[in-house]
Amino acid sequence: MTRTTDSTVLAFDMGASSGRALIGQLTSGSEGQRKLEVTEIHRFPNHAIHVGNHLHWDILRLLHEMKKGIRLAFKGGYEPSTFGIDTWGVDFGLLDANGELLGNPYHYRDSHTEGLIEEVNGLVGQEVLFRQSGLQFMPFNTLYQLYAMKKAASPKLDIARTLLLTPDLLAYLLTGVKSCEFTMATTTQLFDPGTQAWNTELMDKLGIPSRLFLEPVHPGTVIGPLTAEVMSELDVPAMQAVSVGTHDTESAIAAVPAGDDPFAFLVCGTWSLLGTEMLQPLLSKETMELEFSNEGGVGGTYQLLKNIMGLWLLQECKREWDEKGNEISFPELVRMAEQATPFRSLIHPDDPRFFSPGGMADKIREFCEETGQPIPQSEGEIARCILESLALRYRQALEQAETLTDIRYGGLHMVGGGIQNKLLCQFTANALGRPVWAGPIEASAIGNMLMQLVALGQCKDLREARQLVAASFPIDVYEHTVNADWAAAYETFIGFGRV
Numbered sequence: 001m002t003r004t005t006d007s008t009v010l011a012f013d014m015g016a017s018s019g020r021a022l023i024g025q026l027t028s029g030s031e032g033q034r035k036l037e038v039t040e041i042h043r044f045p046n047h048a049i050h051v052g053n054h055l056h057w058d059i060l061r062l063l064h065e066m067k068k069g070i071r072l073a074f075k076g077g078y079e080p081s082t083f084g085i086d087t088w089g090v091d092f093g094l095l096d097a098n099g100e101l102l103g104n105p106y107h108y109r110d111s112h113t114e115g116l117i118e119e120v121n122g123l124v125g126q127e128v129l130f131r132q133s134g135l136q137f138m139p140f141n142t143l144y145q146l147y148a149m150k151k152a153a154s155p156k157l158d159i160a161r162t163l164l165l166t167p168d169l170l171a172y173l174l175t176g177v178k179s180c181e182f183t184m185a186t187t188t189q190l191f192d193p194g195t196q197a198w199n200t201e202l203m204d205k206l207g208i209p210s211r212l213f214l215e216p217v218h219p220g221t222v223i224g225p226l227t228a229e230v231m232s233e234l235d236v237p238a239m240q241a242v243s244v245g246t247h248d249t250e251s252a253i254a255a256v257p258a259g260d261d262p263f264a265f266l267v268c269g270t271w272s273l274l275g276t277e278m279l280q281p282l283l284s285k286e287t288m289e290l291e292f293s294n295e296g297g298v299g300g301t302y303q304l305l306k307n308i309m310g311l312w313l314l315q316e317c318k319r320e321w322d323e324k325g326n327e328i329s330f331p332e333l334v335r336m337a338e339q340a341t342p343f344r345s346l347i348h349p350d351d352p353r354f355f356s357p358g359g360m361a362d363k364i365r366e367f368c369e370e371t372g373q374p375i376p377q378s379e380g381e382i383a384r385c386i387l388e389s390l391a392l393r394y395r396q397a398l399e400q401a402e403t404l405t406d407i408r409y410g411g412l413h414m415v416g417g418g419i420q421n422k423l424l425c426q427f428t429a430n431a432l433g434r435p436v437w438a439g440p441i442e443a444s445a446i447g448n449m450l451m452q453l454v455a456l457g458q459c460k461d462l463r464e465a466r467q468l469v470a471a472s473f474p475i476d477v478y479e480h481t482v483n484a485d486w487a488a489a490y491e492t493f494i495g496f497g498r499v
Contacts, residue, residue, distance in 0.1 A: 003027045006034070007458050010073050010080035010239070011448035012066055013248065014087040014166070015417075016270045017315065019046050019062060021069025022442065023078050024449035026458055026468075035472040036449065038442055041076055042069040048107045048357075055107040057166070059093060063173050070226075071234045079237075082222075082456065084244035084448045085167040086251040088271075089187030089295075090142045093169040094160035094212070095178070102156045105166065108140035109356060112148040120147060124202065127285060132199050133189040134281045134294030136307055139355070142188035143206075150207045163212035167246035174241065177224040180214035181243045183250040186296035191216070193281040193294055193302065219245045219254075219298040220454045244451035245298040249273050249305075251447030254298045254462060255440060256413045257470035264398055264409040266428070267443065268418030270312045272349075272390065274397040275305025276405060290400045291499050298451055299462030304404065306397045309349040311418050313386045316360035321379060328379060334423050336380030337387055343489045345373045345385045348496040349393050371496065391427035392493040398432060400499070411435040415443035419476075429478040430486050440473040 007026045012019065021042040028034050044065040049056045066085075073080055094102045106112070117137050121129065126137075135141060142165075149157055164172055165184040172178050185191045185198075190208070192199045200210040217223075223241040231238060245251040252267040267273040281294035281302045295303045314333065321328060328336075345368045347354075353363050361382055365375045368385070376382045394412070402408055411434045419425055419438040429436040440446055450465040459465040 003029050007453060007456050008078055008080045009449050009452040009456075010070070010078075010083040011244075011445045011452070012069060012083065012085045012170070013251075013442070013445040013448060014046060014062065014085070015248070016088055017046055019044050019065060020445065021066070021073065022445045022449075023073060023076075023080065024446070024452070026453060033471070034468060036446065036468055037472070038446060038449070041072050041078075044068075048109065049104070051104075054112065055110040056104040057091065057107055059101070059104055059166075059169065063170060066170060066174065067230070067234055070236055070239070074236045080239060082240045082242045082452045084242045084246075084452050085170050086244060086246050086248040086444050086448045087166040087170070089165075089184060089247045089249065090140050090145070091166045092142060092145075092163050093166070094156050095162040095164060096159050097161045099162075099178075101169070102160055105169070106145060108145075111356070112152070113139045113144040116144040116147055120144065120206065124205065127288065129189070129202075130288040131283050132192045132194070132202060134193045134283050135187070135189045136291050136293040138307060143190050146208045147206050157209060160209070160212055162214065165246070171223055171241045171243075174226055174230055175224045176227045177241070178214060179223050179243060180216045181246040182216040182218045183245045183247040183296045183298065185216040186294075187247055193296070194283065217243050219243060219250075219451045222455055242452045242455045244448045247295065248444040250295065250297045250303065251445070251451070252415050252443035253277065253303055254447035254450055254465065255443040255469050256415055257439070257466055257473070257475060258413055260463070262405070262407050262409070264401060264412050266394060266412055266414045268310065268414050268416040268424070270310055270315060272308035272310035272394070272418070273305045274308060274394055274401070275303055276401055276407070276409070278302050278304050278405075282404060284404075287404055289499065290404065292400070292404065298447070301462070304401065306400070308390070308393055308397060309354055310390070311421070313349060313354060313360060313364070313390075314383060316357060317364075317379075317382055317386070320359070320361060326379075330421070333379060333383045334421055336378070337383035338423055340378070340380040340384040342384070343388060343485055344381065345376045346392065346489065346493055347385060347389045348493070348498050349386075349389055350498060387421070387424050387427055388489065389493070390424065391431035392490055394428050395431045395490060396494070409434075411437060414438045415440060417441060425476070425478045429480040430483060431490065433480050433486075435480065436478040437475050438478060439475040440469065446473070
């Protein structure tokens with residue numbers, strides 16, 4: 001069967017530990033069938049950097065790797081007409097009056113925001129702040145980062161003229177165009193979903209300069225071309241940047257191959273984001289008490305979701321074991337977990353001690369000791385403890401989402417790199433007592449590409465884009481097995497007492 005390429009796009013998908021450049025090609029078969037074909041052309045690490053007492057992102061290294069990705073795309077014979085960037089949320093860079101970057105951005109796991117949730121709640125009021133932001137109270141939110149800088153009398157806030165969230169900052173360094181994308185703006189806790197505008201009254205109250213913030217644009221907006229300097233440096237032709245769903249969670253949700261009925265999703269990676277898509281934010285007191293967020297999505301949607309610590313727990317353990325010379329691959333860790341005794345020890349993944357890097361295996365043992373459980377010793381026991389605990393947390397969060405929406409979901413759509421862990425997918429189906437539909441793996445990059453195709457007129461809207469995903473990528477189905485032990489384990493998990 002012959003096929004033609006209708007459009008070629010380039011997606012940069014930046015995670016907390018690595019970044020990728022991927023080519024997307026929209027093809028049409030001889031009978032009109034359209035598919036999206038994805039090819040990874042460049043992968044690179046993304047490491048946090050300790051400088052003095054702070055943890056930073058190496059933003060210029062990321063820029064270098066993105067330039068390399070652009071060069072490799074054209075050297076590989078591809079001719080992308082557009083590119084898009086998606087990254088983690090909340091973090092930002094500050095520009096001075098000349099448009100120059102004022103230092104490497106802080107990492108969201110930096111400790112300078114410790115204790116500020118309670119302090120800001122005391123100044124503003126918890127319920128007021130939730131109604132005006134719709135966000136779960138997380139220590140890394142942009143609000144607390146800026147307030148920490150204000151309390152530290154950072155001269156950067158006095159000098160700065162523009163704040164650019166991470167994907168917008170990277171796009172600016174390639175195009176020279178300053179922009180602010182809507183889905184990222186909603187991760188800051190400074191954007192009011194009720195008024196659909198920046199909460200300047202809150203900024204004034206906390207001493208955060210409102211002049212820093214640009215008017216948000218929605219996913220699918222064309223930002224501008226590469227600068228002449230970048231095109232000359234890389235020896236590439238003009239290519240337009242598109243403001244996609246630049247928060248990687250929202251790009252991933254855009255790629256969920258769901259139909260028209262309400263659905264529940266789990267974006268599974270370093271973080272786990274579980275929730276459902278809505279047309280309006282849900283700003284009730286119960287939403288706040290259950291610690292859900294309302295994040296802006298693509299296509300005019302809002303995502304009612306809960307942030308869960310995710311596979312960060314296993315990644316940190318593996319990193320520590322690797323550094324001690326005990327290098328075990330993730331597939332081997334999963335195999336060892338599968339052989340370990342079921343339900344021997346459980347943790348609550350969102351216990352605050354697990355947020356910061358370092359000593360993760362010991363923190364897990366500490367939690368188990370404090371809760372009167374057997375203390376996991378081997379790598380397999382620790383890995384199983386993590387995976388079972390995550391699956392149980394997913395059940396808890398799904399049931400909470402159902403309480404808020406008054407909808408029972410028939411199963412759970414899992415997307416993202418974490419679904420390569422087939423044991424976690426099966427554990428999740430078992431814990432839920434419902435099917436899990438897993439795929440696609442490269443959800444963030446695919447969602448990124450979809451919004452570029454919308455900008456190019458190749459997809460009419462989000463519904464049509466999701467139909468393209470369903471036609472292009474395989475979905476693995478995990479059926480649940482009836483096991484009373486999962487129900488007993490859930491009762492133990494609920495007893496840990498966190499919402």
